[in-house]
Amino acid sequence: MSKNLGELSGRKGLSGNLFEELGNVASASGTVSIEDVARISGDFLMGKANVYGTVSFYDFLRPENQGKKVYVCNGSACLTAGSQDGLKEKLEKHFDANEIGEMCCLGRCHENAAFSTGGKNYSGAAIEQIESIKKDGSVVADNYRVATRGTAVLTGPFPGIDKFYSGLTGLLKKTPDELLNELKVSGLRGRGGAGFPIAFKLESCKNTAGAQKYIVCNADEGDPGAYSDRYLLEQQPHLVLHGMMIAGYITGANAGVVYIRAEYPEAIAITQKAIDLLYDAGLLGKNIGGTGFDFDFKIIRAQGAYICGEETALLSSIEGQRPEVRVRPPYPTQHGLFNKPTVVNNVETLACIPWIMLNGGAAFAAIGKGKSTGTKLVSLDGFFKTPGIYEVDMGTPLSVVIEELGGGFRTPVKAMHIGGPLGGLVPLSKIPDLSIDFESFGQNGFLLGHASVVCLPADFPIIKYIEHLFHFTAHESCGKCFPCRLGSTRGYELVHKATSSDYKIDRELFTDLLTTMEIGSLCALGGGLPLPIKNSLKYFENELGQYFINQ
Ligand SMILES: Cc1cc2nc3c(=O)[nH]c(=O)nc-3n(C[C@H](O)[C@H](O)[C@H](O)COP(=O)(O)O)c2cc1C
Ligand code: SF4
Structure with missing residues (x-):
């Protein structure tokens, strides 16, 4: 169907x-x-x-x-920062209650108190300027720190279009296999969460016959707490676009789709401007640089659904279908967008490609640790003294990221939720064991994911956070499989009842629910939610025990 x-x-x-x-x-x-x-x-x-x-x-x-004029961020980072109730109260002085809606994560996790109005995003102290914002749509600066510790693959200064694309024609004169080989040697793995090697996908798409193929950039960055893709699209869009063009050349695709979440209006506008500049410079369209290679871009604006970050749901979304996760096989590289061979990659993954093309796959492979090659962007939230986007070599100790780059915590924190809603809940005691790479997080029972860090302050009840995670999943579930569709709602009901009355949750029942979701869900939304909850039960039993019976 x-x-x-x-x-x-x-x-x-x-x-x-x-x-x-x-x-x-x-x-x-x-x-x-x-x-x-x-x-x-x-x-x-x-x-x-x-x-x-x-x-x-x-x-x-x-x-x-309909009728909403302002949206308050309800993402995890703004929740744990406790900034949104006060923000809403202030907004209610300027908007009718029915004009205020909600959006999930505006990517302003570095200073919280985030809201969106008139197609622009605001955060931090911007609420104090709400009158002028409302009157003339004033733009308030969005400042966060960007720094590099190690190699600047993604955070170096942009040299300008001419210099940046000067090597493109030369690359397009090489064979697709030569470029693919550099990516194989680089060991570049997907930054969107799963860590799948990009070269496998490109090769599979390349080897699938088809006159029309697509490269899709997954810029749906829905993980509350993550804003590294936003950084790349707004401050380094050409890394992403160049990367997509090379991916297109390798696979034989002549169309690139950048699927960007509507919650990032600035990213959409800046990326579109970058594409327009490329057309003006003759670097897009037919027969680029006389090489015979054609490539065009299209931006698709998402419409507010976390599950569209899952690659098959994303493809259904672009097709205008209900974004339900698809059963694999067939994989998108065989039957993807409009049933054509398609590669879907994360923004950050694609943005690494130009550096690899310039410096060689071996140079990229030399950075990092083991099978986690290259660098990783880490998003730090407003609980750090110096929040921001940090590029670190894979393998960098988490303690260095927290203390040296983040400057330590502004106020006492008891845990960090790393890698999005489906990532692990890391207690402070585990910091010395972890480094920023796929293996370290996996071996310690966590998940690197997209490497966003949302802090839970010392006074934030873990049970409230679990309730939030179930509620988030219940709202965002695509509904295709019942362990997730029903499990997330039942989980929310159980936890909500326990936090709002003297009801005690049956531990065996709760464990069954988590196991059913974990092993029975079709995708990592339902299948991944149990991870942070199990981490919570393991590391915060002293806090959570009171909500359960059958200890
Ligand atoms: C619920 C869910 C949400 C996801 N959200 C995103 C997302 O926002 N961005 C992203 O790149 N990948 C996301 N993914 C992973 C994608 O399905 C896919 O693995 C990724 O886009 C592939 O790109 P990569 O190999 O470059 O990481 C999500 C997966 C799931 C299950
Ligand atoms: S786990 Fe949830 S989001 Fe994923 S396919 Fe099943 S219902 Fe959809």
């Missing part, structure tokens, strides 16, 4: 894209009405039920979004 829908949607493809059209309608009127659904389904020859199914899934397409 979804295969047929992919084909149908593929007739219009990227130009006149169905999902884009739904977003445009919602931008103008606040939602997509039933009349709009009927008209659009007619235009695209899709069933009304299919289009309605899509519309009803996304936060920014649903009728509940």
Whole structure:
């Protein structure tokens, strides 16, 4: 069924894209009405039920979004910072209560108190300027520290378009296999969470026959606490675009899609500007530099759904389908966007490619530790004395990141949630055991993920955080498999009941629930949620024991 829908949607493809059209309608009127659904389904020859199914899934397409003029961030970092109740109170003096909505993580985790209005994001002390923001859409500076400790693969100064792309034509004169080989030698693994080697994906796509192939950049950075992809898109967009072009050349793809979350309006505008500049410079389109290589870009603005970061849900999203996770095989490299061979990679993964092309795969492989080669961006939240984005060589001790780069904690902290909502909850006692690489985190029962760090202050109840994680997963579940769809809601209900009454959770039942989610879920949303909860039970038993029976 979804295969047929992919084909149908593929007739219009990227130009006149169905999902884009739904977003445009919602931008103008606040939602997509039933009349709009009927008209659009007619235009695209899709069933009304299919289009309605899509519309009803996304936060920014649903009728509940209509009339909202300001959105308060409800992500984990703003939650643990405790900044949002006060922020909301202040906003209520300037907006009607029904004009205030919520968005999940604006990527302003470095200073919190984040909100979005008039298509721009604000944080920190910006609320004090709300009158002028409301009047003329003033932009308030978004300052966070960016620093490098080790090799600057991603954080070096940008030398300008001419110099940066000066080697492109030379690269396009080499064979795709030569460039692929550099990536194989580099050992570059996906930075989006799973750590899968990029060269395998590119090779699989390259070896799949097809006149039309796609490179998709996953810029849905939904993990609350992470803003490193935002940094790259806003401050280093050409690293990402150049990387996508090389990936296109290797695989035989002539189209690149950058799927960027709507919560990052500045990233969308800056990336679009960078693409326009490339067209003006003759570095995109047909026969680039006389090499015979064609490449075009398209930005797709997401509409507020965490699960669209999962690569198959993301592809369904671009197709205008309800973003339900797909069963694999077939893999996207065989049947991807519009059923064509497609490579999906994270922003940071793609952004490493230009450095590898310039310096060679062996130079990249020489950085890091073991199978975790190269560098990693780490996002530090507002609990650090110097929050920001730090590029470190893989293998850098976590203690160095916390003390030397982050400057230590501003106020007492008892745990860090590292690697997004599905990452592990790391107690302070484990800091000496960990370094920034896939193996160290995995061996210690945690997950490096995208390397975002959200701190839990000493006075923040762990049970409240668990409740938040279940609630987040229940809201974001795509609903395809019941261990996640039902499990996240049942988990939330159990924990909520225990925090709001003298109800005690049956520990055996709770363990069964976690095990069912872990082994029975189709993707890492339902399957990954148990990790931080099990970490919490292991390291914070003294705090959590009171909420359980059958010890
Ligand atoms: C629930 C869920 C959310 C995800 N969110 C993201 C995301 O925001 N960005 C991302 O790059 N990968 C995300 N992923 C991982 C992608 O499915 C995929 O592995 C990744 O985009 C591949 O790129 P990489 O190999 O470069 O990491 C998510 C996975 C799951 C299960
Ligand atoms: S685990 Fe959750 S998000 Fe993933 S496929 Fe199942 S229902 Fe969808």
